[in-house]
Amino acid sequence: EDQVTQSPEALRLQEGESSSLNCSYTVSGLRGLFWYRQDPGKGPEFLFTLYSAGEEKEKERLKATLTKKESFLHITAPKPEDSATYLCAVQPSYGGATNKLIFGTGTLLAVQP
Amino acid sequence: DAGVIQSPRHEVTEMGQEVTLRCKPISGHNSLFWYRQTMMRGLELLIYFNNNVPIDDSGMPEDRFSAKMPNASFSTLKIQPSEPRDSAVYFCASSLASGANYEQYFGPGTRLTVT
Numbered sequence: 001e002d003q004v005t006q007s008p009e010a011l012r013l014q015e016g017e018s019s020s021l022n023c024s025y026t027v028s029g030l031r032g033l034f035w036y037r038q039d040p041g042k043g044p045e046f047l048f049t050l051y052s053a054g055e056e057k058e059k060e061r062l063k064a065t066l067t068k069k070e071s072f073l074h075i076t077a078p079k080p081e082d083s084a085t086y087l088c089a090v091q092p093s094y095g096g097a098t099n100k101l102i103f104g105t106g107t108l109l110a111v112q113p
Numbered sequence: 114d115a116g117v118i119q120s121p122r123h124e125v126t127e128m129g130q131e132v133t134l135r136c137k138p139i140s141g142h143n144s145l146f147w148y149r150q151t152m153m154r155g156l157e158l159l160i161y162f163n164n165n166v167p168i169d170d171s172g173m174p175e176d177r178f179s180a181k182m183p184n185a186s187f188s189t190l191k192i193q194p195s196e197p198r199d200s201a202v203y204f205c206a207s208s209l210a211s212g213a214n215y216e217q218y219f220g221p222g223t224r225l226t227v228t
Contacts, residue, residue, distance in 0.1 A: 042221060043220050043222050099163065100161065100169060101146075
């Protein structure tokens with residue numbers, strides 16, 4: 001069964017304290033892995049797509065990396081405005097085109113000033 | 114672009130009533146998704162459409178739930194009759210599925226409370 005597991009469930013950091021969020025997955029063929037940010041009361045906001053092991057993408061203080069079994073979202077010198085829930089999702093490849101995404105339950109990040 | 118538009122933003126109804134949620138996808142997108150989010154189960158895909166055609170409705174919890182997409186710019190998710198366990202935030206998302214680009218863009222959601 002296709003599955004996405006995120007850890008930790010919650011993370012509290014001091015401003016400037018770098019850390020990483022983990023997303024491990026089990027899927028029958030990976031077409032892509034997606035990271036989203038969700039603020040309270042809003043819909044998830046797209047951040048990155050990774051397609052192959054070894055790929056990295058960066059956006060401001062965030063960097064996403066991908067291996068064959070997991071992805072990391074590295075947060076460098078976070079600021080309070082980085083506080084949000086970060087969601088990971090995988091797009092399986094069932095031998096044909098599918099747009100379906102399977103989401104993890106997210107990591108709730110709180111950055112204190 | 115205005116992004117994905119959902120209405121209503123909040124809905125409070127009594128058990129047994131019919132509820133209709135509405136979604137307008139981003140113009141030009143060819144795929145539309147309905148999700149439900151709860152604290153217990155996270156974000157769950159209910160159904161998705163490609164070019165207005167339902168492709169996968171395996172996530173629809175039961176026959177009380179139905180979804181339609183009569184044209185490229187409008188979709189509805191209907192619950193009839195509603196039950197308290199249907200209380201959740203319902204999101205609509207759209208994407209332009211082409212080549213290697215499958216990222217989905219979400220609307221602001223509809224918070225449904227069934228009493």
